[in-house]
Amino acid sequence: MSGVDRTADGQPGTELVFPAVARLELDELLTQLVDRAQDVLAxxxxxxxxxxxxxxxxxxxxxxxxxxxxxxxxxxxxxxxxxxxxxxxxxxxxxxxxxxxxxxxxxxxxxxxxxxxxxxxxxxxxxxxxxxxxxxxxxxxxxxxxxxxxxxxxxxxxxxxxxxxxxxxxxxxxxxxxxxxxxxxxxxxxxxxxxxxxxxxxxxxxxAQRRQRWLQASTEITRQLLAGDVEPLSLIARCACDVAAADFTLIILQRTPFSRLVVEVAIGEYADLLAGVVVPATSMVGRAVEEREPLLLAEAAGDTALFTPGGLDVGPVLIVPLAGIEEGVGALVLGRRQHGRGLCEADLDMAVGFAGHIALALELAQARATREQLVVLEERDRIAQDLHGHVIQRLFATALGMQGLAARDRTQRMSRYVEEVDETIREIRNTIFELRGHSQFVGSALRARIASVVDDVSDILGFAPRLRFSGPVDSGVSEVTAEHLLAVLREGLTNVARHARASGVTVSVVADTVDSIVTLDVVDDGVGIGVVQRSSGLANMRARAQELGGTCIVTPGENGGTRLRWVAPAN
Known part of the structure; x- marks a missing residue:
């Protein structure tokens, strides 16, 4: 940059010249300023x-x-x-x-x-x-x-x-x-x-959305359970599987005999493989049920005691204990496949809350069903009392009067009327037994199971056997002995139906606390033992008695027919 210096009167003077070094410094400063401005803009x-x-x-x-x-x-x-x-x-x-x-x-x-x-x-x-x-x-x-x-x-x-x-x-x-x-x-x-x-x-x-879905599922299940039109366990499993986005859901319950853990309901993947599987108490499910503590497993495939079928693609699993279910204590299991989305503590907390709501809903539904059953049983008791107090007494009095007339007249027709009245009395007594039987055995243990076997076999017998109990049958007989007794009872009644041509059977079960034994008698009025062609059923009953250290004897009845006596230790 250069210029011309002028004097005070405007005449040209000496020329101004800027040094080259100063000009370069100024250019460099301007360039840096532009760069800085560009950096700031960037x-x-x-x-x-x-x-x-x-x-x-x-x-x-x-x-x-x-x-x-x-x-x-x-x-x-x-x-x-x-x-x-x-x-x-x-x-x-x-x-x-x-x-x-x-x-x-x-x-x-x-x-x-x-x-x-x-x-x-x-x-x-x-x-x-x-x-x-x-x-x-x-x-x-x-x-x-x-x-x-x-x-x-x-x-x-x-x-x-x-x-x-x-x-x-x-x-x-x-x-x-x-x-x-x-x-x-x-x-x-x-x-x-x-x-x-x-x-x-x-x-x-x-x-928050997942928690809302869990609460909505709990509300819907409670509503349907109280309506009483659904099978509760399957409903719970389906809802839990959907809400948790699980690949499979199991409901495992503790069943008798021997309090085994069994997969009662299986939904989703591997349902066919896992349904009905007996889960050992040594598994993680057994531990959760015993300790009543929920578990979150990041990788459950290694628990072979839990998933007994081999080769299952099992990743994270939630195990939530269930308590208060009428069928027994158990657990809700939610699982996903490996290499999929995991499960966290929040999922476990939500599943625990869900299980608590469901247990309460099941208890309410069971209480309502029990109340309705009691109403039915009370009505049956009333009918049985009316039959016994009015109908049977009148028929009995009529039969006595007709029997007196028959003795005097000695007519065959009158004797036949007496027999028909007696038969009517027997049928009404059987009806009273059935009505009272359901009330007497509801909620009990071995007595109810014996009555159930008798009811099942009544159809093939063509009549209802008479049933008698003595002693503490429910509390004084162990589960192992009870299982054998029920099997022998069913075998004995089935043999009567097949071979005896009987019109009546009496079943007596006596629990003797002094000698600590239980005795089962099945007495029919049929044609007797006769020649035994096959003895597999009798051999099976004897083998069951010998296994427990008891006896099984078949003898003729006092008034004809056959008596089966099966004796075993009660405990």
């Missing part, structure tokens, strides 16, 4: 991009949508070609891998998605930001599978929620071909912090 632009990214991430409360938006926003913000977010599971591997930048054909060529090894696994073990100029140059890299697109530049940052690492954000291949910078890393860390808040909000919202 930084401002990236900050706006970060704000837009955070705004986009926080715009939804659906967790799957939030996770994908985080990856998309990170790729836009750092101008990366590929991005992914890996969610860390309970086994410290990636249980979810949300990726952006790969089309369906590329994903198909790659095959199985990463599960957290190599560089990705390094971020899981050491949750700190990581930048690489070339992935393959790092000795910790495991390489890419066949069909994987080439990737060199890499940046990864952890996403932490309340001090716990939720997952990692991965970005590769900056579009302009340059390396990821420190500023890129700072932006990624800032975005991860905002993403953590959005993820936490989405998780809380999803948990």
């Amino acid at each position: 930084t401002q632009s990236r900050l706006r991009g970060l704000l837009r990214a955070n705004q986009m991430v926080a715009a939804d409360l659906s967790l799957p949508v939030v996770l994908r938006r985080i990856v998309e926003a990170a790729c836009d913000l750092l101008d990366a070609r590929y991005g992914a977010l890996g969610v860390i599971g309970g086994d410290r591997h990636l249980e979810q891998f949300i990726h952006v930048g790969l089309d369906e054909s590329e994903v198909a060529r790659i095959g199985r998605l990463p599960d957290g090894r190599g560089i990705l696994g390094l971020l899981i073990e050491q949750p700190n930001p990581l930048r690489l100029g070339k992935i393959s140059d790092d000795p910790r890299a495991h390489g890419f599978p066949a069909g994987h697109p080439p990737m060199d530049t890499f940046i990864g940052v952890p996403i932490s929620i309340r001090g716990e690492v939720f997952g990692n954000l991965y970005l590769t291949e900056k579009r302009d071909g340059r390396l990821f910078t420190v500023e890129d890393e700072e932006l990624a860390v800032a975005l991860a912090a905002g993403a953590a808040v959005a993820i936490d909000n989405a998780r809380l919202f999803a948990e």
